[in-house]
């Protein structure tokens with residue numbers, strides 16, 4: 001049984017998965033717009049090739065690496081599988097997640113809008129705009145809400161095809177909550193800025209900076225409460241967050257400044 005379960009990892013040229021194992025994607029490996037799932041594939045918690053991820057594989061990986069309740073992980077997987085264009089699919093590959101306007105949405109924190117280019121590739125200038133709002137060593141949900149709100153304002157102001165469905169909006173708020181309370185501490189709702197910068201820019205868990213798997217499982221209720229907080233903070237941020245650098249540049253061109 002053990003041998004069977006590690007066969008995909010062996011086939012991908014990786015003998016073991018784990019916190020101390022990491023390698024970037026090779027030329028036959030696929031990645032997607034989710035920095036966390038990419039990271040888990042780089043560590044081998046998910047198949048290193050990023051392909052054919054079943055519910056069992058996804059929930060095992062999210063539990064083993066991040067201590068996410070397997071029922072919650074299965075719930076997230078059920079959204080993920082809708083991005084596979086094959087009818088009645090029971091798995092998805094990481095690049096499927098990049099299919100625009102299924103789950104993938106505009107105003108991402110580290111990827112450009114589909115209108116401008118790849119929804120999958122990390123984009124440093126977009127991420128620079130996001131991290132400018134992480135104004136202290138310890139990042140909280142308010143900073144996260146400010147960062148997301150700024151990205152939404154920039155996209156609305158610059159992307160003539162900007163769209164955000166209700167599902168996209170909820171996913172987007174969930175992502176902005178998750179990087180604080182899943183990577184960081186769900187009780188204090190804070191996370192170390194250095195962990196975040198390393199995680200997004202390298203798609204690797206920041207173990208060498210002191211990160212470790214949470215001792216307490218992350219439950220559906222944790223997601224719900226932090227998502228509600230994020231909605232409230234976003235309402236406040238919408239009134240206070242100035243538009244980003246990219247908007248100013250676009251306006252400058254428009255007005256010939």
Ligand code: HEM
Nearest residue numbers: 033034036076077080097103104105108109110111175178
């Ligand atoms: C089966 C589980 C998961 C699925 C199906 C999934 C799916 C996705 C998708 C489709 C996106 C792209 C949204 C976009 O920016 O357009 C995304 C982004 C993101 N995901 Fe995941 N995800 C999962 C688990 C997680 C977990 C556990 C975390 C924990 C930190 C996470 C953190 C993020 C973050 C922070 C982003 C935003 C990236 C950005 O805006 O640049 N995801 N995810």
Ligand SMILES: *[C@@H]1O[C@H](CO)[C@@H](O)[C@H](O)[C@H]1NC(C)=O
Nearest residue numbers: 069070071072217219220221
């Ligand atoms: C996982 O979450 C489900 C649904 O919220 C819950 O019923 C279950 O008890 C949780 N699992 C564990 C091991 O706590």
Ligand SMILES: *[C@@H]1O[C@H](CO)[C@@H](O)[C@H](O)[C@H]1NC(C)=O
Nearest residue numbers: 084085086087088089090091
């Ligand atoms: C998908 O599932 C539906 C309903 O179960 C079935 O009618 C249909 O034939 C299936 N399609 C394929 C391509 O398997």
Ligand SMILES: *[C@@H]1O[C@H](CO)[C@@H](O)[C@H](O)[C@H]1NC(C)=O
Nearest residue numbers: 112113116117118123125126
């Ligand atoms: C990154 O995003 C910016 C803003 O949308 C865009 O102008 C630029 O071309 C993107 N860079 C890459 C490498 O896709």
Ligand SMILES: *[C@@H]1O[C@H](CO)[C@@H](O)[C@H](O)[C@H]1NC(C)=O
Nearest residue numbers: 225226227228229230231232
């Ligand atoms: C969000 O705001 C509403 C309305 O002001 C309030 O009733 C609710 O308790 C708040 N929720 C959280 C989690 O902060």
